[in-house]
Amino acid sequence: xxxxxxxxxxxxxxxxxxxxxxxxxxxxxxxxxxxxxxxxxxxxxxxxxxxxxxxxxxxxxxxxxxxxxxxxxxxxxxxxxxxxxxxxxxxxxxxxxxxxxxxxxxxxxxxxxxxxxxxxxxxxxxxxxxxxxxxxxxxxxxxxxxxxxxxxxxxxxxxxxxxxxxxxxxxxxxxxxxxxxxxxxxxxxxxxxxxxxxxxxxxxxxxxxxxxxxxxxxxxxxxxxxxxxxxxxxxxxxxxxxxxxx
Amino acid sequence: xxxxxxxxxxxxxxxxxxxxxxxxxxxxxxxxxxxxxxxxxxxxxxxxxxxxxxxxxxxxxxxxxxxxxxxxxxxxxxxxxxx
Numbered sequence: 001x002x003x004x005x006x007x008x009x010x011x012x013x014x015x016x017x018x019x020x021x022x023x024x025x026x027x028x029x030x031x032x033x034x035x036x037x038x039x040x041x042x043x044x045x046x047x048x049x050x051x052x053x054x055x056x057x058x059x060x061x062x063x064x065x066x067x068x069x070x071x072x073x074x075x076x077x078x079x080x081x082x083x084x085x086x087x088x089x090x091x092x093x094x095x096x097x098x099x100x101x102x103x104x105x106x107x108x109x110x111x112x113x114x115x116x117x118x119x120x121x122x123x124x125x126x127x128x129x130x131x132x133x134x135x136x137x138x139x140x141x142x143x144x145x146x147x148x149x150x151x152x153x154x155x156x157x158x159x160x161x162x163x164x165x166x167x168x169x170x171x172x173x174x175x176x177x178x179x180x181x182x183x184x185x186x187x188x189x190x191x192x193x194x195x196x197x198x199x200x201x202x203x204x205x206x207x208x209x210x211x212x213x214x215x216x217x218x219x220x221x222x223x224x225x226x227x228x229x230x231x232x233x234x235x236x237x238x239x240x241x242x243x244x245x246x
Numbered sequence: 247x248x249x250x251x252x253x254x255x256x257x258x259x260x261x262x263x264x265x266x267x268x269x270x271x272x273x274x275x276x277x278x279x280x281x282x283x284x285x286x287x288x289x290x291x292x293x294x295x296x297x298x299x300x301x302x303x304x305x306x307x308x309x310x311x312x313x314x315x316x317x318x319x320x321x322x323x324x325x326x327x328x329x
Contacts, residue, residue: 016324178310185313192320227306230299 013199015191017121035121042106042118074102085233089240093233096135100128101229108187108221111194112213117221120187122180129180132232136175140239179231186224190216254329262322268315275308 019031053071064072078098083090107119118124140149147159153169154162193216197205283301287294321327 185317
């Protein structure tokens with residue numbers, strides 16, 4: 001393959017996104033890139049895991065053992081994480097937070113498999129942050145009275161003096177941008193470092209880069225996943241207040 | 247590639263180097279946060295989990311400005327928007 005999906009496959013420094021093949025979509029040239037392929041691989045791994053988990057839980061025993069233990073541990077930890085920061089509203093958001101947690105975590109540590117992490121593409125992180133943004137806005141309208149929302153928009157000043165509204169609107173719009181850029185730049189910096197090491201040191205980078213993979217892929221990826229989910233939960237639970245419907 | 251192109255490339259490299267100086271600020275900020283978190287754990291070892299998660303969240307938010315600098319540097323070096 002000319003430019004592989006594998007990060008360490010080439011002989012020079014190369015961590016860019018490459019097109020695999022292109023097709024015409026309503027007169028536009030649209031490329032299927034390596035990011036799509038990597039997302040597909042991550043998705044297949046997750047779907048396989050989910051099917052196996054479903055099969056396992058269908059004939060679950062009273063005393064868990066082996067694979068069932070692992071699944072219950074994962075679900076319990078995710079539920080605990082959501083309920084510790086969202087309180088009574090946790091059960092409604094646990095599914096979404098758990099889903100994006102597992103997806104981002106798998107995407108980040110897919111660098112261990114030699115793939116280019118899909119989250120090192122801004123086209124993957126921006127939709128994730130936009131979902132969060134629309135969830136924040138929707139839940140604000142669902143749980144707050146319109147008068148309270150107006151008061152929040154004029155927040156440091158009294159509600160009859162709305163000169164602070166543009167600043168608050170900008171700070172709302174900045175949420176998805178900073179959320180997505182944080183994840184993207186962190187993963188991209190790890191990817192760029194690993195590509196520089198593999199590309200510049202050639203044969204010298206044989207076994208010891210594994211230690212760097214542990215830091216850049218595992219540690220940094222897990223931290224960024226946690227931060228993305230924590231920030232999503234914090235923003236949402238800030239907006240819904242005490243969680244009673246209006 | 248004529249002289250102008252090479253000049254722009256060289257200046258882009260210098261600009262990329264200057265952009266990652268932005269890493270100083272988050273470094274100091276994260277160090278302060280970690281130091282205070284260590285002090286908090288020393289004072290109240292039972293709250294280590296909560297202190298850890300709060301510290302990580304704050305550090306990640308503080309890191310964003312440094313990452314913007316890194317992003318500018320990577321754009322200048324590899325995307326070459328000016329040439």
